[in-house]
Amino acid sequence: xxxxxxxxxxxxxxxxxxxxxxxxxxxxxxxxxxxxxxxxKELSELHAEKGFIRxxxxxSSILKLCRLLKDSYKFNHLSxxxxxxxxxxxxxxxxLFSYPYNCAAEIKVEIPRDDPKVDSVTPLxxxxxxxxxxxxxxxxxxxxxxxxxxxxxxxxxxxxxxLRKDFKMELE
Amino acid sequence: xxxxWINMGPQHPMTHGLWNLRIKVxxxxxxxxxxxxxxxxxxxxxxxxxxxxxxxxxITDRLCYGSSFTWNHLYCLTIxxxxxxxxxxxxxxxxxxxxxxxxxASHLMWIAAYAADLGLxxxxxxxMREREIFLDLMQALSGSRxxxxxxxxxxxxxxxxxxxxxxxxxxxxxxxxxxxxxxALYRDSKIFxxxxxxxxxxxxxxxxxxxxxxxxxxxxxxxxxIRKDQPYEVYEEIDxxxxxxxxxxxxxxxxxxxxxxxxxxxxxxxxxSKMPQGPVRVKTPLIGPQGDAIGRVExxxxxxxxxxxxxxxxxxxxLKVRSPLFVILxxxxxxxxxxxxxxxxxxxxxxxxxxGETDK
Numbered sequence: 001x002x003x004x005x006x007x008x009x010x011x012x013x014x015x016x017x018x019x020x021x022x023x024x025x026x027x028x029x030x031x032x033x034x035x036x037x038x039x040x041k042e043l044s045e046l047h048a049e050k051g052f053i054r055x056x057x058x059x060s061s062i063l064k065l066c067r068l069l070k071d072s073y074k075f076n077h078l079s080x081x082x083x084x085x086x087x088x089x090x091x092x093x094x095x096l097f098s099y100p101y102n103c104a105a106e107i108k109v110e111i112p113r114d115d116p117k118v119d120s121v122t123p124l125x126x127x128x129x130x131x132x133x134x135x136x137x138x139x140x141x142x143x144x145x146x147x148x149x150x151x152x153x154x155x156x157x158x159x160x161x162x163l164r165k166d167f168k169m170e171l172e
Numbered sequence: 173x174x175x176x177w178i179n180m181g182p183q184h185p186m187t188h189g190l191w192n193l194r195i196k197v198x199x200x201x202x203x204x205x206x207x208x209x210x211x212x213x214x215x216x217x218x219x220x221x222x223x224x225x226x227x228x229x230x231i232t233d234r235l236c237y238g239s240s241f242t243w244n245h246l247y248c249l250t251i252x253x254x255x256x257x258x259x260x261x262x263x264x265x266x267x268x269x270x271x272x273x274x275x276x277a278s279h280l281m282w283i284a285a286y287a288a289d290l291g292l293x294x295x296x297x298x299x300m301r302e303r304e305i306f307l308d309l310m311q312a313l314s315g316s317r318x319x320x321x322x323x324x325x326x327x328x329x330x331x332x333x334x335x336x337x338x339x340x341x342x343x344x345x346x347x348x349x350x351x352x353x354x355x356a357l358y359r360d361s362k363i364f365x366x367x368x369x370x371x372x373x374x375x376x377x378x379x380x381x382x383x384x385x386x387x388x389x390x391x392x393x394x395x396x397x398i399r400k401d402q403p404y405e406v407y408e409e410i411d412x413x414x415x416x417x418x419x420x421x422x423x424x425x426x427x428x429x430x431x432x433x434x435x436x437x438x439x440x441x442x443x444x445s446k447m448p449q450g451p452v453r454v455k456t457p458l459i460g461p462q463g464d465a466i467g468r469v470e471x472x473x474x475x476x477x478x479x480x481x482x483x484x485x486x487x488x489x490x491l492k493v494r495s496p497l498f499v500i501l502x503x504x505x506x507x508x509x510x511x512x513x514x515x516x517x518x519x520x521x522x523x524x525x526x527x528g529e530t531d532k
Binding site: 013169 | 213218222378380385402411413468479501
């Protein structure tokens with residue numbers, strides 16, 4: 001006796017996976033073909049593999065790239081904004097996700113240490129609001145046009161940015 | 173009537189941890205809400221940068237006392253992605269099984285706290301009683317009750333103890349019967365329904381735009397589960413159905429979590445029956461390579477992400493934690509505005525707040 005329900009479900013799952021894989025491949029191909037034309041020279045790196053698209057872009061066109069990804073390629077979920085201190089410069093890493101295409105994107109942006117300012121993406125994704133406040137709180141990066149850029153985890157009157165590498169912990 | 177600001181918290185029965193919800197009310201109606209967090213901030217990301225890879229494991233347990241294994245596992249998964257390690261098949265099945273036990277324990281703690289919030293004290297006692305069974309099982313595995321430190325980079329700490337399979341199956345069979353009793357307790361309680369249905373509505377568009385994930389997103393009608401759509405470990409081999417609800421309200425979140433516990437029972441049973449024999453851990457290097465890696469899992473509360481950057485030394489250069497609750501709390505305003513003060517407890521309870529992971 002075969003279990004009809006389990007059998008059906010596993011076949012549907014297999015079919016779904018096939019459709020999703022096709023959607024991911026289409027999305028990747030479209031991005032690889034169209035993005036370099038639309039953004040231009042400011043997009044210095046573009047690499048797509050297995051539903052994960054890596055990009056590197058100049059600071060001036062981050063908002064343009066994000067708007068394009070959101071409107072034309074349905075990247076409707078902003079997962080995470082990470083800040084990295086590379087001693088001579090800062091780096092922001094954005095992780096985006098597309099529910100309809102089921103694929104992820106990673107955007108890296110470099111920011112000079114003496115002028116840590118970048119456009120906010122909160123107008124596009126409301127979820128970016130607290131991520132950017134955290135980035136400001138921990139690393140001191142200023143997001144232009146952010147609706148409410150205050151410290152979030154540390155006290156408002158705190159003077160330091162503790163995740164910078166020149167902020168030493170006592171045990172060192 | 174004059175509008176005024178009210179502080180709910182940092183110490184208030186509604187908060188489940190230390191955080192402050194400032195709400196602006198017009199009479200009894202909420203017109204604005206501003207959550208303030210940071211009371212439990214321990215500087216975890218800075219601490220991570222000063223510990224070696226194996227030393228970080230036990231700290232990640234402390235991210236959330238309600239579901240410590242998922243965070244511990246997420247950390248190990250991320251470092252395995254960084255080091256490009258392949259772990260034994262048996263370890264993968266054990267991990268899946270423990271993750272689901274943790275999910276049940278976490279959801280039970282949620283329903284217990286939620287029932288107590290809404291004045292249903294029997295619900296609190298019932299759920300805590302059944303949660304203890306799963307805590308006992310995990311104690312048999314790891315030796316501790318809440319912070320297990322059971323996952324290791326390259327597998328799990330130890331193989332299953334003798335008779336574990338029998339005990340786990342008994343627990344699951346017993347718990348499935350108890351779930352029916354819960355449903356009768358909650359679904360047939362008129363007060364529970366009145367305080368849940370149509371309260372705290374978060375539309376599908378808002379939920380996606382605000383970055384809301386996990387049961388809260390699925391209760392807003394988006395059928396998206398990382399275990400199904402971007403499978404990790406051995407979830408691809410396992411037959412289960414992600415749960416969602418079109419209600420968008422507190423009742424929808426209750427329904428999603430209840431059905432998820434039922435699916436978790438199915439997953440535990442399958443993991444136990446499909447588990448092969450063999451080693452549970454591989455030897456791993458102490459020094460991580462240069463480069464970056466990302467780990468992405470479905471935590472009981474939403475999408476958990478860790479992003480690691482290695483610089484070729486024994487310590488990570490940067491380890492970033494994405495806490496699902498950190499983002500969901502920022503959507504508090506969307507859920508609260510327009511409802512009455514008395515609904516705040518139900519709405520904020522329904523998202524399963526855990527301050528440990530939120531404040532890091």
